[in-house]
Amino acid sequence: MSHIINFSAGPSILPKVVFEEASQAVLNLNGTGLSILEVSHRSAYFEPILHEAMALVRELLGLPDDYEVMFLSGGASTQFFMSVMNLLPEGKKAAYVDTGVWSSKAIHEAKMIASIEVIASSKDKNYSYIPKGFDISPDFEYLHTTSNNTIYGTQYQSWPDSPIPMVCDMSSDIFSKPIEPHRFGMIYAGAQKNLGPAGVTLVIVRKDMLGKINKTLPTMLRYETHIQNESMYNTPPVFPIYVSMLTLRWLKNLGGLGVMQQMNERKARHVYDIIDSIPFYVGHSVPEDRSRMNVTFNLEDAALNKEFQTYCEEAGCDGLKGHKSVGGFRASIYNAMPEDGVKILAEVMKEFALKHA
Ligand SMILES: *Cc1c(COP(=O)(O)O)cnc(C)c1O
Numbered sequence: 001m002s003h004i005i006n007f008s009a010g011p012s013i014l015p016k017v018v019f020e021e022a023s024q025a026v027l028n029l030n031g032t033g034l035s036i037l038e039v040s041h042r043s044a045y046f047e048p049i050l051h052e053a054m055a056l057v058r059e060l061l062g063l064p065d066d067y068e069v070m071f072l073s074g075g076a077s078t079q080f081f082m083s084v085m086n087l088l089p090e091g092k093k094a095a096y097v098d099t100g101v102w103s104s105k106a107i108h109e110a111k112m113i114a115s116i117e118v119i120a121s122s123k124d125k126n127y128s129y130i131p132k133g134f135d136i137s138p139d140f141e142y143l144h145t146t147s148n149n150t151i152y153g154t155q156y157q158s159w160p161d162s163p164i165p166m167v168c169d170m171s172s173d174i175f176s177k178p179i180e181p182h183r184f185g186m187i188y189a190g191a192q193k194n195l196g197p198a199g200v201t202l203v204i205v206r207k208d209m210l211g212k213i214n215k216t217l218p219t220m221l222r223y224e225t226h227i228q229n230e231s232m233y234n235t236p237p238v239f240p241i242y243v244s245m246l247t248l249r250w251l252k253n254l255g256g257l258g259v260m261q262q263m264n265e266r267k268a269r270h271v272y273d274i275i276d277s278i279p280f281y282v283g284h285s286v287p288e289d290r291s292r293m294n295v296t297f298n299l300e301d302a303a304l305n306k307e308f309q310t311y312c313e314e315a316g317c318d319g320l321k322g323h324k325s326v327g328g329f330r331a332s333i334y335n336a337m338p339e340d341g342v343k344i345l346a347e348v349m350k351e352f353a354l355k356h357a
Pocket residue numbers: 010074075076077078102146148149150169170171172190191193
């Protein structure tokens with residue numbers, strides 16, 4: 001294997017053992033003599049894989065029986081409008097919190113087809129914090145939030161006490177820590193940050209959120225279609241689901257989300273300690289809302305950006321360039337990033353700052 005440490009924001013690193021098992025299954029799935037890429041989704045080869053993936057999602061997240069689990073395609077971006085079409089009855093309004101580019105896109109899509117209100121935003125400070133203390137009227141049907149803001153490096157460390165169910169885009173921190181399912185009427189996440197390859201989207205809906213829409217929706221856009229057909233109304237993304245299942249197995253073997261959370265806290269601290277102790281680096285997020293998944297920072301002297309990037313790359317640290325809306329750098333340290341990888345980055349940051357002291 002290469003010695004490159006991949007800090008890419010997504011698609012991103014997956015556990016090494018998952019890469020190995022997935023590549024083996026491309027050649028020969030569990031000794032069947034068939035590739036995972038050629039088996040029918042309605043075969044005895046694939047159905048147990050899908051069922052195991054669904055069961056692991058339930059087990060790891062601790063989902064009660066009244067939640068439905070779906071593996072869909074179209075990315076989290078499709079859920080920006082599909083959630084609205086399925087959950088927001090005519091004459092009702094939904095509330096949104098705007099915490100960055102992805103929230104804004106969700107808001108943009110929702111506004112095209114329904115009546116929504118942005119009740120809190122951190123746009124005034126380039127999304128460097130999570131809004132708190134805002135009122136949530138129980139008249140809204142639901143509250144849409146984005147748990148981790150991949151681009152800005154902010155993350156909810158606690159949830160507002162919402163009188164209405166939350167609909168949450170968890171694309172970049174799902175399975176990184178335990179959640180409290182009862183807060184959420186719906187959860188969705190593109191797989192490519194913390195779960196698997198691009199091409200599958202995990203969608204979780206509580207049953208009582210459904211059945212309130214009078215309008216007829218196209219078959220593929222109805223959650224009921226996918227629930228009734230166990231995500232096999234049409235051909236599901238077989239390979240991304242298989243790889244996601246392998247990642248979920250890895251998570252379970254590791255000890256589950258409580259253990260994962262401790263590891264993620266420790267990993268993030270290595271980089272934030274450098275940012276806090278060396279003024280050469282300036283973190284983007286306010287400390288209390290810092291993401292454990294995406295660490296965003298700028299160099300005090302932006303003229304050194306190119307040199308820093310090259311220095312990191314020479315040390316094997318790849319994918320650190322920040323998103324254009326924040327600039328600077330972003331270290332994505334998802335579940336699969338080993339602690340040693342983060343330690344190397346912290347060391348490189350320390351050395352580079354010393355060199356320029
Ligand atoms: C990456 C990301 C998305 C986009 O997901 P797609 O699957 O590419 O549509 C949406 N929301 C968040 C929070 C993300 O990090």
